[in-house]
Amino acid sequence: MSTARAYHHGNLRAALVEAGVEAVREARGPEGLAVRDLARRVGVSHNAAYRHFADRDELLEEIAGAGMAALTAAGAARLAAVDDADPERRARLALREIGRSYVDFARTDTGLFRVAFAAYPSSAAAQPMVPDDEAAAEGSPFGQLSTCLDALVDAGWLHPEARPGAEFTCWAMVHGLAMLVLEGPLQHLDDASRQAMVDQALAAIDRSYGATTGRAGDAYVPLG
Amino acid sequence: MSTARAYHHGNLRAALVEAGVEAVREARGPEGLAVRDLARRVGVSHNAAYRHFADRDELLEEIAGAGMAALTAAGAARLAAVDDADPERRARLALREIGRSYVDFARTDTGLFRVAFAAYPSSAAAQPMVPDDEAAAEGSPFGQLSTCLDALVDAGWLHPEARPGAEFTCWAMVHGLAMLVLEGPLQHLDDASRQAMVDQALAAIDRSYGATTGRAGDAYVPLG
DNA sequence: CCGCCGGTGTTCCCGGTGTCAACATCGGGC
DNA sequence: GCCCGATGTTGACACCGGGAACACCGGCGG
Numbered sequence: 001m002s003t004a005r006a007y008h009h010g011n012l013r014a015a016l017v018e019a020g021v022e023a024v025r026e027a028r029g030p031e032g033l034a035v036r037d038l039a040r041r042v043g044v045s046h047n048a049a050y051r052h053f054a055d056r057d058e059l060l061e062e063i064a065g066a067g068m069a070a071l072t073a074a075g076a077a078r079l080a081a082v083d084d085a086d087p088e089r090r091a092r093l094a095l096r097e098i099g100r101s102y103v104d105f106a107r108t109d110t111g112l113f114r115v116a117f118a119a120y121p122s123s124a125a126a127q128p129m130v131p132d133d134e135a136a137a138e139g140s141p142f143g144q145l146s147t148c149l150d151a152l153v154d155a156g157w158l159h160p161e162a163r164p165g166a167e168f169t170c171w172a173m174v175h176g177l178a179m180l181v182l183e184g185p186l187q188h189l190d191d192a193s194r195q196a197m198v199d200q201a202l203a204a205i206d207r208s209y210g211a212t213t214g215r216a217g218d219a220y221v222p223l224g
Numbered sequence: 225m226s227t228a229r230a231y232h233h234g235n236l237r238a239a240l241v242e243a244g245v246e247a248v249r250e251a252r253g254p255e256g257l258a259v260r261d262l263a264r265r266v267g268v269s270h271n272a273a274y275r276h277f278a279d280r281d282e283l284l285e286e287i288a289g290a291g292m293a294a295l296t297a298a299g300a301a302r303l304a305a306v307d308d309a310d311p312e313r314r315a316r317l318a319l320r321e322i323g324r325s326y327v328d329f330a331r332t333d334t335g336l337f338r339v340a341f342a343a344y345p346s347s348a349a350a351q352p353m354v355p356d357d358e359a360a361a362e363g364s365p366f367g368q369l370s371t372c373l374d375a376l377v378d379a380g381w382l383h384p385e386a387r388p389g390a391e392f393t394c395w396a397m398v399h400g401l402a403m404l405v406l407e408g409p410l411q412h413l414d415d416a417s418r419q420a421m422v423d424q425a426l427a428a429i430d431r432s433y434g435a436t437t438g439r440a441g442d443a444y445v446p447l448g
Numbered sequence: 449c450c451g452c453c454g455g456t457g458t459t460c461c462c463g464g465t466g467t468c469a470a471c472a473t474c475g476g477g478c
Numbered sequence: 479g480c481c482c483g484a485t486g487t488t489g490a491c492a493c494c495g496g497g498a499a500c501a502c503c504g505g506c507g508g
Contacts, residue, residue, distance in 0.1 A: 012456085034494065047496080048457050056495065100385040118407065126274075167406060169425040174409070176400025180392060183342065183367075184399070208432035217441045233486080258465065271467080272486050280466065 013052040015042045020063040024111040030060055030118055053180060060119055065118030068140065069212060075101045075144050088215075091155040092206055092223055095148045098200045099174045100195075101139065106178035113178070145170055152209060159212035177201055237276040239266045244287040248335040254284055254342055265278065284343055290342030294333060299325045299368050312439075315379040316430055316447055319372045323398045323426045324419075326365065329403035337402070369394055376433060383436035394429060401425055 019041045035056050036046040053059040078101040084090040096188065106113040106222065107186050149166050152158040177198055180186040186194055203222055210216025233239065243265045247257050259280050260270040262417040302325040308314040331338040362368065373390050376382040382390070401422055404410040410418055427446055434440025 003258050019333060035496090036494065045458050046494095047459085050496075051456055102389060108303050117403075165421060165424055168410065168421050170426050172400030172404050173397050173410075174400065176396030176398065179341070179399050180396050182375055184395075186392065197392050201396050204393050204432045205428065207435050208428045211431050211435040211440050211444065214442050216435050218438050220435065236485085260465065269487050271488085272466095274467075275485055435459090 012042065012048065016049055017062050017066060018061065020059060021043070021066050021112065024063055024067075024115050025109065025174060026111070028111045029114045030111075031061065033063075033115075035059065059117075060111045060115060063112075064116045064119030067109075067112040069117060070112060071105050071141055072139060072144070074105045075141055077162055079144065079148075084212050087151075088155040089223070091148070091151040092157060092198055092210075093133065095152060095170070096199070096206065096223055098141075098148055099170070099177075099205075100198060103181060104197050110182060117175070123206040142167060144170070144220055152162055156213055157215060158209040162209065162212040166209075173205055233266070233268055233272075236266065236268060236272065240273055240276065240283065241286050241290060244283060245336065248291075248339050249333065249367055250335070252335045253374055254335075257284065257287075257339075259283065281331070284339060285409070287336075287433045288340045288343030289296050291333075291336040295326070295340060295365055296338060296363060296368070298333075300328045304370060304374075311375075312344050312379040312381055315375040316381060316434075317371070318422070319394070320430065320447060321424045322365075322368055322372055323401075323429075324422060326398040326423050327402050327405060330406055334406060338406075341399070366391060366395070380437055381439060382433040385435065386436040388403060390433075397429055398426055 001193055016038055019038045023038060023041070026031060026208060028034060033056075035049050038059075039046040039049050051058065053062070060092045073112060075098055078097050079094055082090065082097050084093055138147065145167050149158065149170070153160055153163050177186075181189075181194060181198075189197065206223065207220055209215045210220060240262055243262045244257060247265070249256060251257060260275050262283075263270045263273050273283065277286070299322055300322050303318055306314065306318045306321050308317055319377060360373065369391050371395070373382065373387060377384055377387050399431075401410075405413075405418060405422075410421055413421065430447065431440045431444055433443060
């Protein structure tokens with residue numbers, strides 16, 4: 001936007017990020033990313049990149065941004081497909097779906113996922129818990145999760161007293177699942193078994209929240 | 225054991241691992257570990273290490289082993305301190321304590337924790353979900369968790385039907401918490417708030433499991 | 449119209465790393 | 479007593495991130 005279409009290469013910055021996304025996908029993680037390699041791919045000498053990024057980390061952060069966007073888009077698509085007449089069921093299904101989506105993204109776009117999360121510890125200190133700007137809105141996984149949880153409260157499945165901070169409980173669960181699936185004990189599981197494990201964990205959350213309003217008592221009905 | 229006390233340096237392998245543990249602690253992760261640096265610390269020329277380890281990754285795996293041992297020891301110590309007359313409460317407290325212990329270890333021994341988990345994706349394929357040898361026993365975090373969950377079933381808090389695979393639900397939760405704390409949105413929280421978040425997530429599990437046997441119904445009593 | 453200037457890209461350089469190959473050294477088994 | 483194999487050393491190569499100085503070129507003021 002700012003300095004697009006420069007004379008020499010024509011928007012190198014964007015090209016580097018794009019190549020970076022691709023490289024990170026191939027390498028399945030940030031480790032394999034080399035600034036020099038990116039420069040080569042784009043057909044430019046190394047060190048050219050340093051006109052647009054202070055250092056490798058800054059480039060990685062930009063790639064992480066793209067990763068976050070992709071993750072958000074994946075979640076939105078999956079959420080849009082959730083449909084059920086009963087609002088309670090609908091809210092519960094939505095929460096499960098966003099969890100599934102998170103883990104699925106981690107598996108199908110591993111490299112980008114790893115970068116997106118690894119770039120978190122970037123800026124020095126005194127960072128708010130969540131980027132806070134548009135994060136609370138819809139444009140981020142956190143925002144989507146927030147919305148889902150609010151719907152769960154509205155539907156009467158999650159007790160309002162249990163609502164504050166629930167994002168982090170859910171986030172921790174799905175992120176942990178993603179990790180176990182990516183590099184933990186669940187990595188060599190076949191698709192069906194893995195899906196079953198993920199659903200079991202998500203069902204645990206579902207039951208827990210249902211219990212806060214007494215709806216997951218003796219006759220708890222699991223989601224299909 | 226096998227070739228201890230060799231002539232030149234005298235058990236270099238062990239010395240390298242020890243130095244590696246220290247280095248990884250300082251660097252707060254596996255990235256900062258350099259074989260050459262280790263060799264320097266031990267007072268030996270670089271490349272000497274390659275007589276004992278095929279490559280850097282093999283050395284990291286060994287360090288990861290030490291990390292796992294430390295994690296196990298930390299968990300055992302904390303579990304031993306759990307004491308309550310009521311067996312049900314005792315089992316619930318134990319599960320919470322092992323979860324707290326996991327996250328605490330991640331925070332206090334970050335580097336070792338990262339290495340311990342990152343080394344998981346090592347050996348090629350067809351790996352069982354869990355190292356399986358002694359893992360099912362007591363000598364690993366997984367084994368400790370297993371034991372805790374069994375006790376929870378015995379105490380009548382967790383329904384036997386919900387028992388299989390519960391290790392992974394719990395593991396995912398605590399590992400996710402550790403990640404959010406280490407490099408996620410919970411990293412800049414003060415101790416009290418962080419502890420509260422961890423406990424909230426663990427309480428969600430506790431309530432979920434209590435609901436499987438109807439003991440976390442209308443009158444769910446949270447742990448102190 | 450020209451000349452300068454700043455953004456962009458290039459070249460050269462340095463220190464650092466993992467890893468391979470050839471060589472040196474020493475101790476224990478024949 | 480001597481030789482072989484385990485251990486350690488030296489030297490090299492390819493790669494990387496990053497700094498410094500230089501080359502290019504298009505737009506802006508004179």
